[in-house]
Amino acid sequence: KNQVEQSPQSLIILEGKNCTLQCNYTVSPFSNLRWYKQDTGRGPVSLTIMTFSENTKSNGRYTATLDADTKQSSLHITASQLSDSASYICVVSALRYNTDKLIFGTGTRLQVFP
Amino acid sequence: GAGVSQSPSNKVTEKGKDVELRCDPISGHTALYWYRQSLGQGLEFLIYFQGNSAPDKSGLPSDRFSAERTGGSVSTLTIQRTQQEDSAVYLCASSLGLAFSTDTQYFGPGTRLTVL
Numbered sequence: 001k002n003q004v005e006q007s008p009q010s011l012i013i014l015e016g017k018n019c020t021l022q023c024n025y026t027v028s029p030f031s032n033l034r035w036y037k038q039d040t041g042r043g044p045v046s047l048t049i050m051t052f053s054e055n056t057k058s059n060g061r062y063t064a065t066l067d068a069d070t071k072q073s074s075l076h077i078t079a080s081q082l083s084d085s086a087s088y089i090c091v092v093s094a095l096r097y098n099t100d101k102l103i104f105g106t107g108t109r110l111q112v113f114p
Numbered sequence: 115g116a117g118v119s120q121s122p123s124n125k126v127t128e129k130g131k132d133v134e135l136r137c138d139p140i141s142g143h144t145a146l147y148w149y150r151q152s153l154g155q156g157l158e159f160l161i162y163f164q165g166n167s168a169p170d171k172s173g174l175p176s177d178r179f180s181a182e183r184t185g186g187s188v189s190t191l192t193i194q195r196t197q198q199e200d201s202a203v204y205l206c207a208s209s210l211g212l213a214f215s216t217d218t219q220y221f222g223p224g225t226r227l228t229v230l
């Protein structure tokens with residue numbers, strides 16, 4: 001069964017600290033993995049997209065890694081800011097026929113306090 | 115427009131009524147997606163359009179749900195005979211549709227549906 005699991009479910013950190021969010025998946029055949037940031041009451045915003053051959057991708061203070069062998073991804077946030085408070089959603093695409101089927105994780109709720 | 119827009123932003127309806135949700139994608143985006151996000155749950159994929167056709171309808175939860183897209187632009191998601199479990203935020207996204215597997219999807223603000 002195609003599944004995406006994220007951990008931790010929620011996380012509280014102090015402003016300026018780093019943190020790492022985890023995403024484990026059992027999706028086959030794998031097409032790509034995306035990380036989204038969703039502010040409360042808003043639609044998700046794409047942070048990174050990685051295909052099978054990519055190990056790491058950065059977007060400002062956000063760095064995503066992918067290990068396709070162990071089927072794990074992480075999102076590292078450096079020097080956190082109050083505006084980083086949001087839900088972070090991992091989405092894995094399963095290639096089905098000639099289209100992708102998106103499987104969503106339930107997200108990690110990050111709160112950054114001053 | 116500057117981004118994906120959805121209307122209405124909030125909809126309260128009575129059980130058994132039909133509702134229609136609208137999505138205006140970013141101009142020029144050929145791919146359009148509908149998702150549902152229930153309280154405390156992750157995003158759930160419903161359907162996507164490439165142009166006016168829907169290659170993947172597998173996410174629609176029941177035959178009470180239908181969607182259409184006309185002119186390769188505006189899309190409507192219709193829920194017939196609404197049930198309380200349909201209460202959720204319905205999100206629409208669009209993308210260029212050039213390379214489906216790696217397109218960045220741009221999301222609208224969502225429509226919050228409450229079924230009483």
